[in-house]
Amino acid sequence: MRNLEAVEIGLREALFRDACGILEDLLNDPALPVPEDYGRHGEKCHPGRPKEPLTLFGPAALRRNYYYSTEQEHGRAPLDLALGLWAGYSPGALRVLCRAAARLPFDTGAADLKAYCGLEVDGRQIQRIAREMGPRVRAIQQQLPPFKHASGPIPIMYIAVDGTGVPMRPEELQGRAGKQPDGSAKTREAKLACVFTQTTVDEEGLPLRDFESSSYVAGFEEAANFMVRARQEALRRRLAAALLSVLLGDGAAWIWEQGAKCFPMAFQILDLYHALEHLLELTRLLEPDPTLAKALWRTWHEQLLADEVEEVLRQAQEKRCQLGGLTAESAGKQIAYFEHNQSRMLYGTYRALGFFYGSGVVEAGCKTVIGARCKGSGMLWSEPGATHVLDLRCALYGNQFDQIWDRLNQSDYLRIRIAEPPDQSEVAA
Numbered sequence: 468m469r470n471l472e473a474v475e476i477g478l479r480e481a482l483f484r485d486a487c488g489i490l491e492d493l494l495n496d497p498a499l500p501v502p503e504d505y506g507r508h509g510e511k512c513h514p515g516r517p518k519e520p521l522t523l524f525g526p527a528a529l530r531r532n533y534y535y536s537t538e539q540e541h542g543r544a545p546l547d548l549a550l551g552l553w554a555g556y557s558p559g560a561l562r563v564l565c566r567a568a569a570r571l572p573f574d575t576g577a578a579d580l581k582a583y584c585g586l587e588v589d590g591r592q593i594q595r596i597a598r599e600m601g602p603r604v605r606a607i608q609q610q611l612p613p614f615k616h617a618s619g620p621i622p623i624m625y626i627a628v629d630g631t632g633v634p635m636r637p638e639e640l641q642g643r644a645g646k647q648p649d650g651s652a653k654t655r656e657a658k659l660a661c662v663f664t665q666t667t668v669d670e671e672g673l674p675l676r677d678f679e680s681s682s683y684v685a686g687f688e689e690a691a692n693f694m695v696r697a698r699q700e701a702l703r704r705r706l707a708a709a710l711l712s713v714l715l716g717d718g719a720a721w722i723w724e725q726g727a728k729c730f731p732m733a734f735q736i737l738d739l740y741h742a743l744e745h746l747l748e749l750t751r752l753l754e755p756d757p758t759l760a761k762a763l764w765r766t767w768h769e770q771l772l773a774d775e776v777e778e779v780l781r782q783a784q785e786k787r788c789q790l791g792g793l794t795a796e797s798a799g800k801q802i803a804y805f806e807h808n809q810s811r812m813l814y815g816t817y818r819a820l821g822f823f824y825g826s827g828v829v830e831a832g833c834k835t836v837i838g839a840r841c842k843g844s845g846m847l848w849s850e851p852g853a854t855h856v857l858d859l860r861c862a863l864y865g866n867q868f869d870q871i872w873d874r875l876n877q878s879d880y881l882r883i884r885i886a887e888p889p890d891q892s893e894v895a896a
Contacts, residue, residue: 483585486524494529494550501531504545510534516544522557525585551876554599558876561596564588565604566868568597569859572843594852601855604862607871613705614680623665623674623822624709626701626730627829628694628722630656631837633687636847655850657837657857659685660697661829662704668821681828682865683836685857687850694725701730715826717741718808737811738826743768746779749801752794753786774815780805836860 493499506512516533519526531546551558563584567576574590581587632654645652663681665674682704684696698706706712712733716722718741726735747764754760767779780802787798805812817824840860841853862868 479585483524487522487527490522490524490527491529494527494546499546501545501549503548504532506534507536509538510536518544518547518552518555520550520552520555520557521560521586521588523559523563523584523586527557554596556596558872560586561600562872564593564596565600565859565872566863568593568600568856569863569868570840572846573597597855597859598852601858603875604868604871605858607874608858608862608865608867609699609703611703611867611870611874613703614682619708621664621705621709622667623711623713624701624704624706625661625663625665625713625715625823625828626697626726626733627661627663627715627826627832628658628697628726629717629826629829629833630658630719631833631842633657633837633841633853634847635853636849639848639850655687657685657687657841657853658690658693659683659829659832659837660693660700661832662697662701663828664704664709665821665823672818672821674821674823676823676828679866681832682867683832683861685836685861686854690721690725691728694722694729698729713822715823715829717826718745718804723811734822735811736817736822736824737808739771739814739824740826740830742771742805742808742812745801745804746771749783749798749805752798752801753783753790771812772814772818774813776805776809776812780809832864836864 511534513533513535515530518529518531520529529546531544533542533544535542553561556564563580563586564576567580570576571579572590573593576593577588577590633656634653635655639655640652643652643655644650645654647653661681661683664677666677668674682700684693684700686693686696688696701712712730714722714726714730714733714735715738716726716735717738723735726733746767750760750764750767751757754763767782770776770779783798783802783805787795787802790798814824837857837860840856841848859868862871
């Protein structure tokens with residue numbers, strides 16, 4: 468007797484073959500009303516032109532009318548348009564392939580699709596699909612209505628912005644300064660903005676992010692253009708209905724400069740985690756003894772949480788005056804960081820207001836949306852290639868992928884009516 472797995476796989480293949488046969492009967496029905504299935508002026512009809520698109524059940528053989536205009540050097544197949552076929556793929560297959568492109572390396576996705584669904588697709592085809600569909604997904608995402616649960620005033624809307632390096636092909640890095648010993652770059656910064664909302668706090672007064680309220684935009688464009696995209700996403704998410712808005716960042720100058728233009732009414736908050744990183748570096752410079760440096764860090768940490776950043780700066784300046792040389796210069800740079808962000812470090816006030824003052828959401832987004840897909844071992848990207856994949860991932864991890872795909876398949880596509888089973892009482896009669 469054959470083992471159970473072989474039986475399962477055989478049954479799946481048989482079921483898929485039967486499903487393909489049913490699909491072919493539906494789509495090749497001469498009575499199927501196909502929009503604009505007639506010859507226009509100057510077109511010649513080629514009836515029964517074959518096509519074999521890949522569907523969720525495998526290749527399905529179609530025979531449809533094909534119209535070609537010699538004058539315009541253009542042909543069309545109305546059934547292909549009506550069904551939403553693209554480059555030989557059905558809408559259902561294309562949805563699955565785009566999800567695979569978003570989640571996995573192209574060859575890995577192809578192998579998984581074969582194992583899970585029995586679909587035979589080359590990894591290069593999945594890459595091509597991502598290249599073609601990424602811009603369409605981004606365009607539709609920008610037109611989506613607000614999330615269904617976002618009705619009425621929004622208590623607090625957050626726009627959290629960060630960036631992370633993505634390994635790029637050498638030709639993408641020509642002339643770019645970087646952190647390599649020779650001053651060259653191995654990566655380019657992919658920027659990420661996460662928009663989410665907050666309605667309430669927990670029993671301890673800590674903020675709670677609204678369930679599934681995060682949406683993302685990502686890209687490699689210049690800071691000004693990227694922040695405009697972040698604003699467009701916030702506006703789509705009903706920024707105008709937000710009673711308060713907060714811009715969270717890691718201290719990068721471009722975030723505050725462009726954020727002030729795009730979100731002039733937002734509270735600007737420096738992420739506490741990055742503030743404490745700089746505080747740790749500062750205390751190590753000011754106190755060579757590790758034990759004393761650790762104790763100083765704890766004291767200043769508590770002062771920061773009590774809105775006493777001015778006092779921390781005063782003490783730091785006093786200690787810096789006792790140093791000299793490169794150590795004093797390095798300490799001065801760290802102190803300047805705190806001076807520049809002093810108004811964004813009122814953590815005691817933020818705590819009392821129930822605000823988020825950590826960028827954990829966007830930090831996690833950088834790891835999940837960008838890093839998990841674009842920073843794998845041996846990966847080298849072109850800017851367009853990475854951008855198209857990130858467009859798909861922003862839609863997927865922002866819980867908008869299926870909504871976007873439904874819109875992609877709504878235009879002039881054919882609606883196939885499946886006959887309902889007869890009423891059993893009528894059958895009995």
